[in-house]
Amino acid sequence: MTNPVLCEVTRGAVVESRHRASVAVVDSDGAAVMHFGDIDAAVFARSAIKAIQALPLVESGAADAFGFGDRELALACASHGGEPAHTELAASMLARAGLGPEALECGAHWPGTEAAAFDLARSGGEPTALHNNCSGKHSGFLCACAHCGIAHEGYVERDHPFQREVIAALEQVTGAAHAVEQCGMDGCSIPTHAVPLKALAQGFARMATGTGLAPMRAKAARRLFAACMAEPFYVDGTGHPCTAMLEAGAGEVFAKNGAEGVYCGAIPALGLGIAVKCDDGAGRAAAAIFAAVASRLMPSDSAAGARIGRLARVPVLNRKSLDVGEVRPAGPLADNAG
Numbered sequence: 001m002t003n004p005v006l007c008e009v010t011r012g013a014v015v016e017s018r019h020r021a022s023v024a025v026v027d028s029d030g031a032a033v034m035h036f037g038d039i040d041a042a043v044f045a046r047s048a049i050k051a052i053q054a055l056p057l058v059e060s061g062a063a064d065a066f067g068f069g070d071r072e073l074a075l076a077c078a079s080h081g082g083e084p085a086h087t088e089l090a091a092s093m094l095a096r097a098g099l100g101p102e103a104l105e106c107g108a109h110w111p112g113t114e115a116a117a118f119d120l121a122r123s124g125g126e127p128t129a130l131h132n133n134c135s136g137k138h139s140g141f142l143c144a145c146a147h148c149g150i151a152h153e154g155y156v157e158r159d160h161p162f163q164r165e166v167i168a169a170l171e172q173v174t175g176a177a178h179a180v181e182q183c184g185m186d187g188c189s190i191p192t193h194a195v196p197l198k199a200l201a202q203g204f205a206r207m208a209t210g211t212g213l214a215p216m217r218a219k220a221a222r223r224l225f226a227a228c229m230a231e232p233f234y235v236d237g238t239g240h241p242c243t244a245m246l247e248a249g250a251g252e253v254f255a256k257n258g259a260e261g262v263y264c265g266a267i268p269a270l271g272l273g274i275a276v277k278c279d280d281g282a283g284r285a286a287a288a289i290f291a292a293v294a295s296r297l298m299p300s301d302s303a304a305g306a307r308i309g310r311l312a313r314v315p316v317l318n319r320k321s322l323d324v325g326e327v328r329p330a331g332p333l334a335d336n337a338g
Contacts, residue, residue: 003037007285008330019285021278026201028211042194043277048258050077055169057140058220062147066096073227074234075136081237082111082131093139097146104129106138106188134188156189174203204273208266241287248307263290292329
């Protein structure tokens with residue numbers, strides 16, 4: 001199946017780029033209420049599933065034992081921009097478990113927020129593992145290991161006891177097998193599995209509603225979603241698209257981006273999960289498509305829906321900050337589509 005063009009980028013009055021994608025909107029029982037393209041194809045969700053990966057942190061009692069609030073839990077689900085507030089909070093999380101940044105096995109990279117990267121370079125500093133956009137997730141893993149008495153060395157490996165717990169949570173929530181044959185290594189060195197897009201959407205519907213989850217897991221899922229929606233900055237960073245999506249949703253929409261053109265999320269009040277995958281891995285297109293779909297699903301009089309809808313059309317600016325085009329929904333998601 002050829003996936004449809006769901007996003008296009010203009011320059012002037014001419015369409016310069018087109019992005020094909022698949023979209024699954026599914027309820028907690030697995031019924032697709034809206035879909036485009038091949039939603040049964042297996043995709044790597046990458047960082048879009050961090051809220052599911054954070055379930056053992058809460059379920060184990062580690063989050064409460066170390067006094068984690070919304071900011072810490074949001075950071076555990078984050079792909080943060082490496083700003084000082086992010087790195088300091090990750091270090092604080094580790095310190096509460098008696099650990100230091102050297103325990104992180106995610107690798108280092110420069111901050112993803114441009115201003116933070118420039119400030120670090122100007123100061124003569126070098127990036128550390130704390131600047132890795134996944135350091136909050138890894139700090140959560142390490143804190144859970146410490147609380148549960150699990151030796152943390154090698155926690156990124158697929159056969160590590162804690163990583164097995166994470167994979168088991170992913171399988172139970174999505175209902176999809178996370179087989180070794182479908183396993184790759186993520187950018188932060190943990191396992192990442194290719195599963196059907198429809199299963200990802202159903203997993204997020206289950207996280208939002210608790211349907212099909214044990215009471216403790218359902219409570220943990222609600223807590224993680226609420227933390228991310230309450231603290232968007234700690235999920236992403238200053239000026240980043242996912243921060244804007246969560247801010248626009250104002251507690252009514254959960255959203256999380258992943259590498260290579262993935263976006264997942266949920267509208268809890270409707271009991272629906274959403275999963276988007278762009279064929280070409282374009283993050284800008286995935287964000288626009290997610291916003292278009294989420295706003296279309298929400299009630300016509302929803303202020304949050306209107307705000308999210310505005311994020312579906314993003315100006316393209318040149319080096320002088322002049323508006324030279326836009327990223328916008330296309331095909332069945334275009335404004336005039338039925």
